[in-house]
Amino acid sequence: MQKSRRRTRHHSSTPGPLSAKSLAQFDPMAYGSDVHVVARSGYPAVSIRFPVGFRDACNVGGSVGFASFALWLGALRERGTGPISKQIVEDMATGRWGMVTNNSEVFIDANLYTDDIVEGTIWITELTGPDRATTNLHVEWCRVDGETRTHIGWSAMQTTWVEILSHGVVAARPMPQYFHDFIEPMTIPTGAKNIAVPTQPKDVDRGSLIRSAPMVPRNPYLLESEVFSTTMHDGNVVGNIYFGNYYIWQSRVRDKFLARSQREAMAARGALGELRCVHTRVEHLREVMPFDDVLVTMSLAALYERGIDLEFEYFKVNQDGSREKLAIARHRTVWTMPGAPGELEISPPSKLPQSLIDSVLEAIDGK
16 A cells, blocks of 8 residues: 655646536546455455535534545445445335444544545445344445545444334344345455454553543543434434434543633644544434433543543433433544644644643542
């Protein structure tokens, strides 16, 4: 995999015929999809390419935020099944069949910016569970500049084909034969060589441990919480709440906490540093449906000199005030100072602002 430190823009110097596309300077390479054999695995994979939009680059310093990678993951999962998508939608439209997300995660190893071209390459590493109804999907994200592809990060997702038994209640079932026949040729057998899919974030020096949560069933180091009221806008064709919302809620709750002590740094658009997510994983326990209220709590897992580990819990809030746990999430961050404009590498971790350390300690110590 080739790697460059700065992003450059690839332009063709060959003039073409006058057309609407040439007048608009539209890049026909900005969007595309392909199925090809990946050299390092020897198995076919689907690659989908698209430009980074304004909305995607929501980090303080202008790079792509972690929630955007999760939303892209969902989009690639759906676009990657294009040849059978009509059959999938027809099955789901009956109200009897669907797919649920068991877990998903995002690893971010480098920066992406608005107008960069990003390519996601999808692998299916194995079919598991009863009747092999569960699909384990992985995506490598690369920045594309001409013939150069620069690794940016990874994403993963596990989904299961289910029968919908009642409102919010599902059970795993064998996937339809057309679905199985489509993905089986692209499934890499367990134990295949040269598939370097990460299971842990990169080990970087985040300095000395300042505080960690005790090993008890319920984390007592609550930092922030918020209740989100869902609607049909938060759902999807299956009828449940779309998995990408769990990452958006993470971002909103985390930013709400940061705004109290880091408002100046956040307004400075990264010039004073920013808290960057380098890995996050969501584990789903049960389904939640549109018009349910969802409580999201954020607690401290570990506070380091140069980064923070966070834990999120998601609860359905019932009308009587009781709660049902929906999901849990882990979220690893580093504090980084700005690099050169357009720098692809994430800057090495720097010391957290003392104001942020104080804000965390005050929240957990109740001062």
